[in-house]
Amino acid sequence: MSPDILNTLEVILNGLMAGVMYSLVALGFVLIFKASGIFNYAQGVMALFAALTLVGIQTGQVPFSHLINVMFGTNYHNWSNGINTVAAIILTMCVMVLLAWLVEKIVLRHLVNQEPIILFMATIGLAFFLEGLGDLMWGANIKVLDVGLPSGGSFWLEDVTKEWASEGSEYFGMYIDVLDVWAAGIAIILVVALTIFSQYTKTGRALRAVADDHQAALTVGISLRTIWVVVWSIAGFVALVAGIMWGSKSGIQFSLSLIALKALPVLILGGFTSIPGAIIGGLIIGVGEKLFEFSLGPLIGGATENWFAYVLALMFLMFRPQGLFGDKIIERV
Amino acid sequence: MNITQPPADVLLSLNNISLSFGGVKALTDISFDILKGEIRAIIGPNGAGKSSMLNVINGFYHPQQGEVWFDGSIRGPLKPYQIARQGIARTFQNIALFKGMSTLDNLMTGRITKMHANIFWQAIWKGKAEKEELEHRERVEHIIDFLEIQAIRKTPVGRLPYGMQKRVELGRALAAESKLLLLDEPMAGMNVEEKEDMCRFILDVHDQFGTTIALIEHDMGVVMDIADRVVVLDYGKKIGDGYPDEIRNNQNVIDAYLGVAHE
Numbered sequence: 001m002s003p004d005i006l007n008t009l010e011v012i013l014n015g016l017m018a019g020v021m022y023s024l025v026a027l028g029f030v031l032i033f034k035a036s037g038i039f040n041y042a043q044g045v046m047a048l049f050a051a052l053t054l055v056g057i058q059t060g061q062v063p064f065s066h067l068i069n070v071m072f073g074t075n076y077h078n079w080s081n082g083i084n085t086v087a088a089i090i091l092t093m094c095v096m097v098l099l100a101w102l103v104e105k106i107v108l109r110h111l112v113n114q115e116p117i118i119l120f121m122a123t124i125g126l127a128f129f130l131e132g133l134g135d136l137m138w139g140a141n142i143k144v145l146d147v148g149l150p151s152g153g154s155f156w157l158e159d160v161t162k163e164w165a166s167e168g169s170e171y172f173g174m175y176i177d178v179l180d181v182w183a184a185g186i187a188i189i190l191v192v193a194l195t196i197f198s199q200y201t202k203t204g205r206a207l208r209a210v211a212d213d214h215q216a217a218l219t220v221g222i223s224l225r226t227i228w229v230v231v232w233s234i235a236g237f238v239a240l241v242a243g244i245m246w247g248s249k250s251g252i253q254f255s256l257s258l259i260a261l262k263a264l265p266v267l268i269l270g271g272f273t274s275i276p277g278a279i280i281g282g283l284i285i286g287v288g289e290k291l292f293e294f295s296l297g298p299l300i301g302g303a304t305e306n307w308f309a310y311v312l313a314l315m316f317l318m319f320r321p322q323g324l325f326g327d328k329i330i331e332r333v
Numbered sequence: 334m335n336i337t338q339p340p341a342d343v344l345l346s347l348n349n350i351s352l353s354f355g356g357v358k359a360l361t362d363i364s365f366d367i368l369k370g371e372i373r374a375i376i377g378p379n380g381a382g383k384s385s386m387l388n389v390i391n392g393f394y395h396p397q398q399g400e401v402w403f404d405g406s407i408r409g410p411l412k413p414y415q416i417a418r419q420g421i422a423r424t425f426q427n428i429a430l431f432k433g434m435s436t437l438d439n440l441m442t443g444r445i446t447k448m449h450a451n452i453f454w455q456a457i458w459k460g461k462a463e464k465e466e467l468e469h470r471e472r473v474e475h476i477i478d479f480l481e482i483q484a485i486r487k488t489p490v491g492r493l494p495y496g497m498q499k500r501v502e503l504g505r506a507l508a509a510e511s512k513l514l515l516l517d518e519p520m521a522g523m524n525v526e527e528k529e530d531m532c533r534f535i536l537d538v539h540d541q542f543g544t545t546i547a548l549i550e551h552d553m554g555v556v557m558d559i560a561d562r563v564v565v566l567d568y569g570k571k572i573g574d575g576y577p578d579e580i581r582n583n584q585n586v587i588d589a590y591l592g593v594a595h596e
Contacts, residue, residue: 201455201462202448209431209442216429219391220509221417221446230452 003171006164010174011294012287017180019286020187021249024242025259026266026278027191028235034211034273035231036108038119042127044260046096046236049130051243051252052138053095055145058088063137085147089240096236097229104229112224131257140254145247151179183245190241191279194234198275203230211273265313271326280324285309341405344369344513344545345390350399352385352569359385360396360569367513372539372546374560374577376553378590381566383549384426387515390547391423392416404512418446420512424502424519426549432491436482436501437473439490443508444469473508480504480534496527503531507538514538516548520555528552532559553591557581565590 028043040046056063060080069075083091107122158173165171198204209217210227217224246256270281289308297304316323345367352360360382367373375383388394390401392413401408403419411419422443431439448469450462477483480500485493490501499519506514519535520528536559538544550556556563556577563580565573567589573580580586 197456200466202445202450202466203452203455205434205438205442206445208434208438209445212431212433213429215393216425216431217442218393218413219417219423219425219429220442220505221414222442223412223414 002166006161006171006174008291008294010176011290013174013176014180015287015290016283017176017184017286018290019283020184020279021180021242021245021282022259022262022266022285023279023282024183024187024190024238024245026263026270026282027187027194027275028238028242029260029263029267030270030273030275030278031194031235031238032231034275035207036119036210036228037116038123039116039272040235041120041123041260042130043235043239043263044257045127045130045134046099046239047243047246047259048252048254048256049099049134049243050092050096050236050240051145051247051256052134052143054088054092054147054240054244055143055247055252056138057091058083058085058147061138066139067136089147092240093237096240097233100229100232100236103232104225108228109225127257131254135254143247143252145244145252147244147248149179149182149248151177151248154178177249179245179248183249186241186245187279190238191275194238195275207231262309265309267323268313269316269323271323274323274325277323277325285312288312342369343367343402344404345547346402347386347390348400348402350386350389350396350401352382352389352394352396358569360389363399363566363569363571365564365571365574367545367547368562369545370539370543371561372535372548372559374556374563375547375549375566376551376556376563376590377566377572380568382569383566384517385569386566387423387517387547387549390513390515391421417509417511421515422506422509422511422513423515424499424506424517426517426521428495428498428502430490430498430502430505433489435487435489436493436504437477437486439501440473440476440504440508441469443505444473444510446509472510476504476507479537480507496523499523500531500534503534507542507544510542512545514544514546516546516550518549518551520550520552528555535559 025044025047028046029040032038032040032043055061060078060082062068062076062079065076103126107126108119111119111122153175157176160173162171162173198207206217206222206227207230209220209222210224214224217227242259243252243256246259250256266278266281266285268281269284270277270279289305292308293302293305343366347366348364350360350363351358363382363386375386377383385394389396392411392415395410403421408416417423431442434442448465450465454460454462477486480503482497482500482504485497485501490498493501499521503516503519506516516535520531523531532555535546535548539546548556548560560577562575563573563577564571565580565583565586572589573583573586575583581591
């Protein structure tokens with residue numbers, strides 16, 4: 001095969017990987033929107049907070065250490081050298097469940113039956129609060145996240161793909177980051193697990209019921225509050241996974257919360273209420289972005305990756321606003 | 334105000350219930366009871382407050398005055414889902430089904446208060462959660478056979494015709510195996526044959542499961558046929574309470590609602 005075809009293939013594969021990373025973030029939005037009709041602006045910050053907490057627990061940092069040191073003149077930084085990664089992940093998950101419970105108790109409970117836009121404003125407030133809390137608890141310096149996932153290119157892959165190039169061409173093999181491959185695998189497992197959970201278990205059924213009709217759900221005895229805590233906990237878990245993936249790739253910095261903005265085109269394409277839609281939408285955006293930059297980008301001056309996703313989303317809004325897999329309104333009139 | 338406990342065979346007792354929305358008085362000083370195992374019809378012209386009455390029983394509205402006694406104890410301030418768990422199931426006039434879910438899933442949600450496996454068992458699947466799911470599925474299939482809706486088990490409910498949706502909603506209420514079943518105009522919009530089918534289902538449920546039923550209905554033929562006792566509302570007040578024959582001959586009821594047959 002000619003190097004051109006191989007290069008295009010590499011771009012597509014990298015696009016798919018990038019797409020999966022976007023999907024991970026979009027998944028959290030879909031879960032909360034499906035169950036409660038709230039667009040959770042704080043989802044990106046939740047991913048950041050989860051990742052910060054994980055690193056903090058894993059390296060044995062004292063939370064609020066800077067605040068305590070300033071107030072009391074002490075000099076605490078670490079209370080241990082580090083904790084086993086798996087234990088740290090479980091502890092972080094407990095923190096996210098606690099956060100879900102607090103959000104329900106302090107924010108959601110008082111805003112039942114309000115307009116969706118008011119709930120959206122509440123999540124914007126939550127985003128600012130979580131960002132500040134994360135800063136206060138763990139400090140704003142960039143942290144390295146290492147959960148033991150391999151990264152970097154794969155020599156094996158480079159060698160294999162070098163063989164495919166036609167004779168005499170100067171081709172050095174494909175570069176695909178192994179971390180991205182792991183992220184893709186984990187994301188697929190997560191989506192399959194969530195879909196099975198939603199379809200076949202009692203709590204999954206209750207989640208779908210609450211997403212469909214609140215009044216009917218109350219009538220059959222489903223407690224809305226419990227379901228909301230469950231949903232936000234699962235969204236917290238998804239945020240944790242997204243935070244781990246993105247944090248492993250580029251370190252944990254406060255701009256991590258901006259990946260939430262990249263999730264918006266994914267949601268518009270895939271539909272706000274569809275879990276598979278978040279994945280497919282992410283893949284389309286990822287591949288489209290990279291391919292467009294690779295093929296037509298140089299013709300229009302490059303740097304198209306920044307806006308391509310949004311233009312695509314705009315076009316979808318004009319022709320198919322519910323996205324590829326969003327809920328069509330089934331009505332018999 | 335009546336604060337003595339009602340006798341043992343009374344399932345639901347409403348004492349001096351008054352409900353208003355701002356200046357609009359939906360219910361004024363209404364008292365009646367429903368005995369265990371009876372079919373009680375609530376009738377009256379449109380706007381009389383019948384659905385509001387059911388909403389009070391169900392917990393969606395809280396009356397400003399009056400008390401509700403259910404199964405021997407007075408009811409405190411409870412949320413609708415807590416009241417549902419106490420044993421009251423309901424259908425709605427305008428159908429409140431989960432439109433995106435299949436018939437089977439809708440019926441299974443009716444049994445959700447009876448499923449107790451917590452989230453960890455559900456995640457593992459084998460064991461407690463699976464066993465429970467199979468048990469409840471068996472009960473639900475029994476109800477599906479009873480209501481003759483096998484053909485539409487997997488259809489998303491939003492796509493079904495109106496009469497079928499009403500039947501599925503009845504199924505979901507039956508799946509809860511409640512002590513009290515509230516039916517809000519279960520036969521609205523049906524032709525004679527469909528009404529006969531629904532009547533047959535309601536009577537079969539009553540005979541087989543011994544469920545107490547409170548029924549809002551406009552078709553007087555149906556009411557006279559299947560109701561044990563009838564309560565009549567008009568403009569939020571009670572104007573009649575007794576056996577169907579007494580009600581048929583009650584002058585107040587005739588003036589307000591039934592009208593007179595012209596010879």
